[in-house]
Amino acid sequence: MRCSGCAVSSSMLVLLSKMRRSLFLYRVPPNGEKNSSVSLCTEVEYARSIDIQKEETALRIGFIGTGSMGGMLVRAFLQSTPASELQVVACNRSPEKLAQITSRFPHVETAASPEETVSRSDIVFLCVKPGDAKGVIQQVLPYIRENHYFISINSAVMLEEMEAALPCRVSKVIPSITQVGMSGVTLVMHGSRMCADEQRFIESWLGKISKPIVVEENDLRVCSDLSSCGPAFLAVMLREFAMAAVRQGGIPRDLADSLVKEMTQGVGKLLTEEGFEFEDIINRVAVPGGITAEGIKVLHPSLHGVFDQLLVTTRSKSKHHGAPAPDSK
Structure with missing residues (x-):
């Protein structure tokens, strides 16, 4: 019998940070009886899972x-x-x-x-x-x-x-x-x-x-x-953005790379630390009739369906991903 959801009360659970092959201890109430209203792992599982060491070990x-x-x-x-x-x-x-x-x-x-x-x-x-x-x-x-x-x-x-x-x-x-x-x-x-x-x-x-x-x-x-794959996909796009700036603007490659990297870090902080959503950034930067808005018009037809095809391709590849390598002999 498995624990039913392991809904262990915090008052009966002592989490350990330095332990070996151990997860939790439960406290027995003063009357010596386990609280029947609290769902715990069975004692057999407890002995199997916990194996508490007398000394703290890594x-x-x-x-x-x-x-x-x-x-x-x-x-x-x-x-x-x-x-x-x-x-x-x-x-x-x-x-x-x-x-x-x-x-x-x-x-x-x-x-x-x-x-x-x-x-x-x-x-x-x-x-x-x-x-x-x-x-x-x-x-x-x-x-x-x-x-x-x-x-x-x-x-x-x-x-x-x-x-x-x-x-x-x-x-x-x-x-x-x-x-x-x-x-x-x-x-x-x-x-x-x-x-x-x-x-x-x-x-x-x-x-x-x-x-x-x-x-x-x-x-x-x-x-x-x-x-997991996303960082590489994103890096490909960012590299192309920087290279386009080198070709069209004549700036040095290291300057283009640096500007794109710093921009990417800043956008990441807006999304993860400042509560911005994707649409918030787009609307704040791409004001109607502005330069950014015109640039986005170029992106839309080029990106339409690109990521759908990417996901279709990776899904197809994954079906054969776990096959053993052919014997080289």
Whole structure:
């Protein structure tokens, strides 16, 4: 029996920030009886999920793969979390990529294999190529404990497939390059074994480096186009804007790039910090009959349908994204 919504009263819940394989403690009322009106995980699940340590110890997060996204997550977590609260264990098929991490963060523990990474971790991030994900899951299966959290960062493996293969709690997250700057969105999807407090626990860690937003797995493709692929799409457009200024205005490339970058940062602050909506910015800048309004008239026919076609293309590509790489032999 799962916890019914995990609606635990704050008066009966002590959240821990420095703990190992633990999520929450409940207080027993003075009369020695648990409050029956409060919905809690069953005691069997409590023992499985919580495993409270008598001494405060650092949470151990393992990373299988430290390439572009895996390495970024390692660096982001280490930069945002005191060393006393986090111990990272990492492995990679390429010693060079692992060395890039350990040269900057010498206290990162290295593991010789995915199996060793799993056995030494509380939370495991699977950060391998989509075509390798299912194979690695089978590889580490004998080393997975029920109280593990297993998190995949790619969309190739469905939550249902992960839960069918693994005995532990699973989630799927889609990070973004914006986490290099401790910003942007991490998309989050949780498996059915995750109760509400366990979900909040994982999201609180992701919240150290981003804004975690929970989405439905069926909406993942279009949401990741916006949050994860979006920075590259936007950068392409901004680069073309700057290059057009170089061609049409004769200004130096570095000046054009600098102006576009600063403008983009300013627009981002208006949208995220000052309460502006897209239409607010357009209406404030593009006054009727003005220069900006004339420029927008040029953009409208050129942009019409462009992003629809972009989303159609990415959706089509994603259907084959998780296929294993062909054997080179």
